[in-house]
Amino acid sequence: xxxxxxxxxxxxxxxxxKIAEVQFLPAPSxxxxxxxxxxxxxxxxxxxxxxxxVTALGWGIxxxxxxxxxxxxxxxxxxxxxxxxxxxxxxxxPPITFVPAALLIFGFSLKMELVLVIYGGVWPVLINTIGxxxxxxxxxxxxxxxxxxxxxxxxxxxVLPAALPSVLVGLRLALSLCLVLAIVAEMVGNPAGLGNGxxxxxxxxxxxxxxxxxxxxxxxxxxxxxxxxxxxKLLLPSNALKELAS
Amino acid sequence: MSTRSxxxxxxxxxLLGLWQLLGxxxxxxxxxxxxxxxxxxxxxxxxxxxPAVLDTIRTFGLGLFIATILGVTLGILIGxxxxxxxxxxPTFEFARALPPAAIVPVATLLLGFDEPxxxxxxxxxxLWPILLNTSSGVQELPPTLLDTARSLRLSRTRTVFRVLxxxxxxxxxxxxxxxxxxxxxxxxxxxxxxxxxxxxxxxGEAQRTFQPARVYALIVIAGLISLIVNSLVRSVExxxxxxxxxxxx
Amino acid sequence: xxxxxxxxxxxxxxxxxxxxxxxxxxxxxxxxxxxxPGEFVSIMxxxxxxxxxxxxxxxxxxxxxxxxxxxxxxxDVSGPPEGVSLVFQDYTSSLLPxxxxxxxxxxxxxxxxxxxxxxxxxAEALEMVGLADRADAQPFELSGGMQQRVQIARxxxxxxxxxxxxxxxxxxxxxxxxxxxxQLLEIFAATGTTVVFVTHDIExxxxxxxxxLVLDGTPAKIVAEIPVSSPRPRTQMLTRESTEFLEARHRVxxxxxxx
Ligand SMILES: Nc1ncnc2c1ncn2[C@@H]1O[C@H](COP(=O)(O)OP(=O)(O)OP(=O)(O)O)[C@@H](O)[C@H]1O
Ligand SMILES: [Mg+2]
Numbered sequence: 173x174x175x176x177x178x179x180x181x182x183x184x185x186x187x188x189x190k191i192a193e194v195q196f197l198p199a200p201s202x203x204x205x206x207x208x209x210x211x212x213x214x215x216x217x218x219x220x221x222x223x224x225x226v227t228a229l230g231w232g233i234x235x236x237x238x239x240x241x242x243x244x245x246x247x248x249x250x251x252x253x254x255x256x257x258x259x260x261x262x263x264x265x266p267p268i269t270f271v272p273a274a275l276l277i278f279g280f281s282l283k284m285e286l287v288l289v290i291y292g293g294v295w296p297v298l299i300n301t302i303g304x305x306x307x308x309x310x311x312x313x314x315x316x317x318x319x320x321x322x323x324x325x326x327x328x329x330x331v332l333p334a335a336l337p338s339v340l341v342g343l344r345l346a347l348s349l350c351l352v353l354a355i356v357a358e359m360v361g362n363p364a365g366l367g368n369g370x371x372x373x374x375x376x377x378x379x380x381x382x383x384x385x386x387x388x389x390x391x392x393x394x395x396x397x398x399x400x401x402x403x404x405k406l407l408l409p410s411n412a413l414k415e416l417a418s
Numbered sequence: 419m420s421t422r423s424x425x426x427x428x429x430x431x432x433l434l435g436l437w438q439l440l441g442x443x444x445x446x447x448x449x450x451x452x453x454x455x456x457x458x459x460x461x462x463x464x465x466x467x468x469p470a471v472l473d474t475i476r477t478f479g480l481g482l483f484i485a486t487i488l489g490v491t492l493g494i495l496i497g498x499x500x501x502x503x504x505x506x507x508p509t510f511e512f513a514r515a516l517p518p519a520a521i522v523p524v525a526t527l528l529l530g531f532d533e534p535x536x537x538x539x540x541x542x543x544x545l546w547p548i549l550l551n552t553s554s555g556v557q558e559l560p561p562t563l564l565d566t567a568r569s570l571r572l573s574r575t576r577t578v579f580r581v582l583x584x585x586x587x588x589x590x591x592x593x594x595x596x597x598x599x600x601x602x603x604x605x606x607x608x609x610x611x612x613x614x615x616x617x618x619x620x621x622g623e624a625q626r627t628f629q630p631a632r633v634y635a636l637i638v639i640a641g642l643i644s645l646i647v648n649s650l651v652r653s654v655e656x657x658x659x660x661x662x663x664x665x666x667x
Numbered sequence: 668x669x670x671x672x673x674x675x676x677x678x679x680x681x682x683x684x685x686x687x688x689x690x691x692x693x694x695x696x697x698x699x700x701x702x703x704p705g706e707f708v709s710i711m712x713x714x715x716x717x718x719x720x721x722x723x724x725x726x727x728x729x730x731x732x733x734x735x736x737x738x739x740x741x742x743d744v745s746g747p748p749e750g751v752s753l754v755f756q757d758y759t760s761s762l763l764p765x766x767x768x769x770x771x772x773x774x775x776x777x778x779x780x781x782x783x784x785x786x787x788x789x790a791e792a793l794e795m796v797g798l799a800d801r802a803d804a805q806p807f808e809l810s811g812g813m814q815q816r817v818q819i820a821r822x823x824x825x826x827x828x829x830x831x832x833x834x835x836x837x838x839x840x841x842x843x844x845x846x847x848x849x850q851l852l853e854i855f856a857a858t859g860t861t862v863v864f865v866t867h868d869i870e871x872x873x874x875x876x877x878x879x880l881v882l883d884g885t886p887a888k889i890v891a892e893i894p895v896s897s898p899r900p901r902t903q904m905l906t907r908e909s910t911e912f913l914e915a916r917h918r919v920x921x922x923x924x925x926x
């Protein structure tokens with residue numbers, strides 16, 4: 173933390189005394205002033221609520237789709253054999269390139285933003301769910317059979333808990349990706365939220381305001397990450413947490 | 419791709435087939451796949467494709483390369499010294515969580531619309547997986563390894579290059595593998611947002627000029643680049659891990 | 668009761684290697700034996716001879732080749748039969764790490780017994796293996812020997828008629844091992860369950876069993892059957908010094924090492 177403060181002070185000094193002059197680089201004090209205005213006017217809050225809302229909603233939907241499909245593909249060798257390559261190939265296409273396609277199809281709308289967020293978020297959840305389910309040690313499956321658990325019981329009591337750490341990793345990756353895609357969509361498509369705030373500030377040549385939005389976006393990223401990490405801690409026994417640490 | 423994975427392509431082929439049957443070439447949303455390829459060359463736009471692909475690959479490659487050098491160096495520093503790690507922790511936490519898209523407008527404002535700006539953004543996004551994997555790789559090294567180096571009275575440089583780096587290699591390569599798709603996505607993103615060269619800029623242009631078939635064709639091209647680049651990195655990774663197994667035998 | 672054997676294998680043949688395109692290897696061929704109710708039988712043989720495969724067939728986890736007969740209580744085995752418990756060789760991967768000790772032991776009873784009875788059974792099983800005080804621990808908080816005891820408790824909780832054990836004490840130190848052997852003998856005496864026990868330790872096989880079967884050859888068959896007549900109850904010191912024990916140990920040694 174102290175490093176952050178030191179950096180800010182150094183930055184302030186450099187800019188204030190014109191030791192380093194970069195065009196359009198605001199001093200931290202200017203950024204703080206801009207932040208104050210923006211907070212008082214309620215502008216930031218509105219944009220923040222929009223971005224968080226779309227990210228969370230899209231992430232939620234993507235999680236349900238990803239886990240459902242992932243469970244199917246993980247549990248059924250037949251489904252896996254006859255579709256996995258298609259998913260691999262499709263997944264390789266950078267989701268960013270779908271932004272223009274989504275713009276053409278849905279126009280500049282909330283729908284377009286949401287579709288993008290969902291699309292991007294599905295992949296990590298899907299891949300990690302499949303991986304989690306398929307990498308369950310065969311010994312554990314034998315235990316299930318030996319204890320004469322029914323198929324449903326096996327899924328509920330053995331497969332799902334064993335796959336949980338991997339699924340949670342997927343959910344966390346998905347959340348970061350959903351946030352990125354929401355911001356991209358807001359920058360180029362749906363005129364709302366933090367992404368749009370950034371672009372508006374850029375167009376109005378208000379660098380201090382731009383930095384405010386960058387910082388808010390970063391803090392939002394940190395907040396979303398740590399929320400999920402806390403949730404994971406509550407869900408998992410401590411020995412499984414190591415996998416999630418990175 | 420092995421023959422075992424071929425049946426898995428069926429749904430994709432079926433989807434494209436259905437699309438071909440139902441879509442018309444001039445649908446504003448879903449033009450039939452057969453119209454994609456020709457759309458690359460209409461209105462004399464054919465000449466733009468190859469330079470764009472090369473541009474994208476250059477930005478991506480340069481960005482990933484710099485991110486690797488930077489990530490490995492910083493990662494080792496942080497891994498070796500607990501103090502450094504603790505001091506920069508919160509800063510990194512923030513920088514890592516910062517959506518790369520948000521950096522783009524700032525970067526264009528400060529650095530202008532050019533190649534270095536694009537590379538900087540790519541580096542800032544692709545750096546983290548490499549840095550984090552390297553530093554945790556260093557932290558998880560068995561302590562005996564460094565003690566061995568010390569008891570053999572190896573010099574500092576020798577310890578780093580002969581002991582530390584080789585043993586952290588798998589972690590580094592894993593980091594690079596994770597960073598590869600990120601670097602490519604961010605390259606395309608910057609190109610798209612700033613309209614400065616590359617495949618990303620072409621897709622944006624096709625979208626703004628309402629050429630849906632061309633958009634899809636470029637999506638396919640981006641997908642191909644991604645498939646090729648990822649499988650290259652994966653084979654490097656396999657090579658590294660195989661060599662290590664060989665070392666042990 | 669009738670004289671029907673608990674387990675009966677006739678002309679048993681087993682193949683492994685299910686990967687496509689790979690020829691399936693015959694591991695066991697023409698294996699025939701029977702296990703009487705309440706008997707303790709050990710199966711021995713070199714590493715890779717097919718002991719685990721044989722046990723998995725008895726457990727209903729692996730299918731014997733066509734033409735083999737495997738019967739449990741007179742019924743053909745297809746899938747894990749009711750009343751059979753298996754203790755896996757690798758305890759680290761056969762306990763559910765997200766469940767407490769008690770919850771692991773309860774797993775086979777869930778949905779089959781009312782809650783009070785489940786609790787009672789779990790307590791009883793944990794009591795038998797001497798882990799009553801660790802019921803609420805997580806598996807990873809326990810030592811290897813304790814984890815293996817949890818697995819045994821889980822196997823006992825469903826009050827099995829037959830207990831199959833695959834080198835259950837193979838990864839443990841000598842002291843823990845002797846402890847658990849005695850505990851197993853107590854449980855064996857108290858419950859009257861039939862035990863089929865795989866091990867690569869001659870002393871252990873002889874100390875525990877009524878009969879030791881030795882597998883050998885490729886494909887493997889039973890090359891010797893050595894009865895152990897040491898009286899029960901057995902104790903580590905006295906039994907291991909008795910002439911019956913030494914004699915049986917000598918014979919098993921002879922069969923396995925050929926001298
Ligand atoms: N799933 C499998 N695929 C291919 N071969 C297998 C498989 N399982 C076992 N085998 C082979 O079958 C043979 C018998 O294996 P098994 O595990 O029954 O031996 P074992 O007597 O239990 O050995 P150990 O004492 O080492 O546990 C071995 O040669 C092994 O290589
Ligand atoms: Mg075995």
